[in-house]
Amino acid sequence: MQPDETPRRRRQGPVTLRGKAIPSTTTDQRLLDSRGPSDWVHTDPWRVLRIQAEFVEGFGLLSELGRAVSIFGSARTKPGSEEYELAERIGALLVEAGYAVITGGGPGIMEAGNKGADEAGGVSVGLGIELPFEQGLNDHIDIGLEFRYFFVRKTMFVKYSQAFVVLPGGFGTLDELFEAITLVQTRKITRFPIVLVGTEFWGGLVDWIKNQMLPSGKVSPEDIDLIHLTDDPEDVVEVIRRAHETQERELEERAAQKADARAGGNGS
Template identity: 55%
Template sequence: MKTFFNRRPRGGVLHQELADQALLRSKVDPKWTEEDPWRVLRIMGEFVDGFESLADVGKAITVFGSARVEPGTEYYRLGEEIGKVFAQAGFSIITGGGPGLMEAVSKGARHNDGLTIGLGIELPHEQGINEYVDLGIDFRYFFVRKTMFVKYAQAFVALPGGFGTLDELFECVTLRQTSKIQQYPIVLVGHDFWDELIGWVRHHLVEEGMVSPAEASIIQVVDTAEEALYVVQNTLPKTL
């Protein structure tokens, strides 16, 4: 794992097997026992590096969102506004560090004197850390990166996104549901994008007894950056 400051441009396609792929690949060769115990040391190193790099972050939110959104679009402008209002309110901004909405949020925060943190991930088609990130960290393992998203944030905001965004969102929801993390706010921004998903949760999961109404209410939906900030500020423990 590498820690760096400001932009580190990268590109191209990785042809070697990625760390996550090697870890999760089904083992048919008995020699796998010679590899995985050593891999634990690399994983431990990623945790240590992440903890050391982020220890002094202070009050922060983690923002999830699509890497595929283009600048100048409605969602991109929404991301910039999220970064802006939370930076002005004194929050550091944690994202996945990549393009799209991660870039938009980082840009909005950077232009308003906010600290921007990008937690990158090794992928077959590397995205790179965007130029608006102040502190960037590259991870090999998704589960280590997810720990950092959660450990150093006091609120979670999800902008429109795909499978990665949904994965990160429901990880946070499950951690709250099971009291593995404090009762920090989880806010989705954009009724048009999220309402059908929330309707499905209520219609199927709640009505069929798989989730309680209280558990479904963990997720709150708003339309604007200002509304998201209001929910976060009025939900966080007063000691923060």
Template identity: 65%
Template sequence: MTDHQPLSEVPRDAPSSPRTDRRQTGPVTLRGHNVPPTTTDQRLLETRQPTDWLHADPWRVMRIQSEFVEGFGTLSELGPAAAVFGSARMTADDPAYAMGVEVGRLLAEAGYAVITGGGPGAMEAANKGAFDADGTSVGLGIELPFETGLNEYVDLGINFRYFFARKVMFLKYSRGFIVLPGGFGTLDELFEAVTLAQTQKVTEFPVVLMGVAYWQGLLDWMRDTVLANGMINPTDLDRIIVTDDPHEAVRAIRTYEEPHA
């Protein structure tokens, strides 16, 4: 059966099943034929489109503004928090998933809210650890064509249409970043953080990579190629901490806080 099949042609004994195609767009949930073929970010960045669409850009600014207002209003009284990044594709039987659960638990026990992207995989792991420890488990979701909303361990969630608004919330309300193994999205968040620290757009804060074997190749390349060619300074690598120990990762966040207490 397809969404366009007339009801008269549906077999009487056909079992009913929930729709699996779903899109979270801001606070709105869309299913079935209501799911648009593109995301809000795609439509914003697309240049090959009718000019009447472009004339709506001033109105789009209002929507962007509303995302910032919603984010600031929701998170302004969150208190100390740390962000945990990682792959949405990570499965529950991956050792890094257990590492993420432990990181979330230890952060919550240390008095930090845990902020993730709110999705499955590594994000779910960190949210689960915080949730199980009775901490504050935050999810900052994003409208994507292949993800279906916030994971079940998020108890404070915001869904964003625009990546840039979401990134500001991570950077503004986190005291440090803990990065589990991940792909392009995780790398984007990692390099955004170290770039803003390098350029002093944000104050120095710890960036912890969890999974020495996973990250070692990247670190070797940055040292042997990027640093060796003078593209970065040695201090740019010094701000990155690498460990397999969740206790050490959380200790790095807490150590940064102590001189500022």
């Protein structure tokens, strides 16, 4: 094979490029050359840095939050409505039980949860999202952060919440609900309480799961137990409190068993 017949090849960090895939300029040239179009700021590699920055910002902001519960529900719920006042009450009760309250930061149920937490003297967190129809963060938030990417925002909800409280809502609420159920069901995260508030609103969905998904084998009987359905705000907090007390006892028991095993091994 003649030299000019040898396939062209270039290494760029961990990447190997050949033939037409090799760019006409080097990485350094594209970084340092300020001339030409600015399309590069919209490319996928640049988006990775933006995504990374959102994770870093979220982790840094929430790492010392302490125990917290996320409240989800419709942004269309009006102040003064029964559902709004219910979410407000739940936010206040969660603070009284020692939890911070996290919401999506917008209006409706989110605003109500933040308002209840704020007026009860607790920590009120809003994790907003950039949308074509601008909502902005509500006025009852102590710690607020707006994300570009839904999946980064979802990670923050799951990472820093010890329970999910889900009031009536639309597609976004359903998305958060079923992602939480899936993560707990598949044990991708430690099991935590998922409470649906509103028996009339959610009852049909729960019945469908029991009467359609369960008999056809799409879910297991124990999966149904991942969801607690109620109308009572005090019951919401009690379900969460009991679940966390059980988890703490189990952790203490496992720690004691490990300590006994180590002591037994040393004694032998």
